[in-house]
Amino acid sequence: MSLREIVLQLKAVEASQPVPRYSSLHIRQAENPFMVAFVRMAGESRPWGIVYGRLRDKAPRILTAGDGRNREAVSQICEEFGVAMLQYCRAEGHSFNPITKDNIDPEELPQIWVPGERHIEMLHYLEYAFWRVRKGDDRTKPLTVLARLAGWLFRESGRSGQQQIIDASRALRDAYVFPSDSLSLGNLTTAVAWFNAAGELPEKRINVREAGKQRVSPTLDPTLDSKILAPLVEERAKLLKEGKSLDLVEKKIHDALEPELMARWNAMVDAYRILANDTRMENSGVKKLVEKTMSKFVSEFQYVERGHLDPDSAPPFTPHPETDFHGSAAAAGYFRMQAADVAWIASLIHDDEELQYEALSTGHAFFAEITKVWNSGDGRSTVPNWQLLVDVGDVQRMRDGESYALLQNDKSSTRVKSIEVLGNDVWNVHVEWFSPKTKDLYGPINARPTDPAWVGQRVLFVPTDTSALADKQAQAVWSAKDGIGAWLTHGRAPAAVDTNIIDDITQLESN
């Protein structure tokens, strides 16, 4: 946490309510997203109950199993939920109009909302539960496809800037700074309560704490377990043993779980509405992030599903839920995550003053006065160069060879050629323009980079989007398996973890 964050917390205390963290919103809110929340029996990893539906549905669908440990009953509810989610996502094989690279429309982003991080983990558990198939099994069954989608969403949730899986609690924490500690805000009901609680701040704090007693994580309150659910589950087991009807007791279990599921659903809906009612604009860079999200969905999930549907092709590689088990896959994944991280800030910073201040305070951006403009190109080529007097703040991370963009010009790119330290507060920096070279730049003046009118202008340089390079590295990793040192970097998994994994590695290398 930075000092800046603490100042914002104090501002929130002054306002007695959460205050905006940034000057724009960094997520696209789908018009009618798919929302889902789970409850599970303590100690289990599969869901005992699921609530899901579209935001604007009349009522969400609630499914529960009689006993959260009964695999068959749990599989049934997961299958019904899975079909609905696959259809919503327009997954290959589960939609008449699947999303493909030819029909990507950012306005139709399939977006899944969950109440918090633990529910994203539940997606991973769903992958574990239904991912495994044996040779000859139908890999296109809804539960198996759900496992792959859930696993893909789980991994995607860790990619900076992704717009497909929204953790409602995190979305609120990213959009606002609260007059409270951050630990309590992991509970969505606590975060939501800060927007609704009445009274002066001390009273509000107590009210928020009371509201936060309603859990929204998949694990239920132990008191509810011991007082209500455990006796019912015990009664169910007894009736089962005696061969009697379970209908009534299972209804009672459903009725006990329903309010818990609805509490999770309602908290999610409240979070959505808080963000929807926020007067800040969506950051103009979000469009790019949405396009990237959808193209990744198509190239990484839909592509694999098409392969599974093709009866003539070998089963495509299916990632193991646990890890990569393959050097190239791990390295490529690392570069893709790095690319996402770079692209995320670079996409948003041009349309968000707060992000610019943050970048300035951490030394990732700098103000400069242009002192000289010249063209070092030969003949017809144009290579614009600028000499800058840079204000050095408390933190400055600039190094030779780094790239920066000019504010408001998200596609622009310069490279630092040399740095001369003039004093404690001022550096003389030479940058060369890579893009644009002959087109106008936007800023205090609109002019080409070679225009001498830039001299004397004070401008802000911000991190540039260098994700294309990391994306290329992600591709290049695969070619390196035949290069020097491949025995070091492309070794097989040290132990035969299980037979399915070996199959996957073979498939991976043959692709």
Next chain:
Amino acid sequence: MPGLDELSEEARRNTRGRFEQWVKNPQCEANTLSAVLNVKLSDVAKSLNYEPEYGQSPFAIQRGLQFEGWLFKEDAEVIRGAMEKIELLPADSAGFLDLRLTSNGGKTVRSTDEALEKSHALITNLVNVEFDAPTIVAGLLLKIPKGVMLPEATLIIDIITIQKLDTKFEIQVGEIKVFPDRGGHTDAGEIATARAQAGVYQHALQLTVDALNLGNAPMVSTSGFLVFTWPGSNSPVIRKGEDLTYLAKRAEKGFDQLDRVAAEVLSRQEKNLADVDLKDWIAHSRTEYKEVCWSFCDLAPRCQDLAIAEDRGIVLGTEASKILGSVTISRALELLDGADSASEVEKSLQEQLIGAIWGAD
């Protein structure tokens, strides 16, 4: 399977849980007293009219017992198979000693005294390399041979393995958790907790072996292992080769510190302990409220109430508390708004806050 109420006696005598509770906030006197005097914080909270929230679900307890039952059934067939597969035990390993109490899923041992006696006998027998030692032992019970933690200090080790080296036996400790292991995605906090607990076992076992002063004493390995579950199943996932060297040192330092703190706090009590209302004593001891308290302490709401009333920085979290120090939140706001600083501390804080304000208006 034991009834849930039958577990309380064992839980009461199990020092590890109390030690781990204390480690979470050693600066808090109330927490220290609760651990040392073996008085539940939930009981103290109740005495102050705060509703306890940190109970354990009966489903979670049952799941843990079922998992252990599954691992150790039929002479520990399941866990042995998993251990042999990853070469934690040799392929032809044999022998299982179940020292778990019958109230905890064991088959023969009925009391802690019996478990202690059998545990002691086992360790003593290990001086003889010809001894036909079991390779897996469940529920080894130790009494820590020092004045560690009043009124008693016992530890139950979930599982140990015993292997014969050339001239002596080697013991490795293990910790069993029903927590699902998701490889690289496993919650780091859960792994750290399990490792720390294994470190406590390792240290306690070493203390016990040293105190017995045996010739050719068994060697307590500095490596241990963790047993988790494969998500959604009862299959064990074993993480072997866990280096417990520093975790055991942490436990050693922790126990020593706890002893010192306990002695110091107890020395301030003028009455005989038997005449003291322990809950009342803990309830009125000095506390050190932190964010982490919400993860284990039923007194957290009470301490937060005090922090709110005193306008302390901790209400905004640990980091804010560190930055604000003794300056109250209201005063920090005044300084941010340009009030004259009244001390060097305030002046420094004001400079930092105003320096960071850039754009935060």
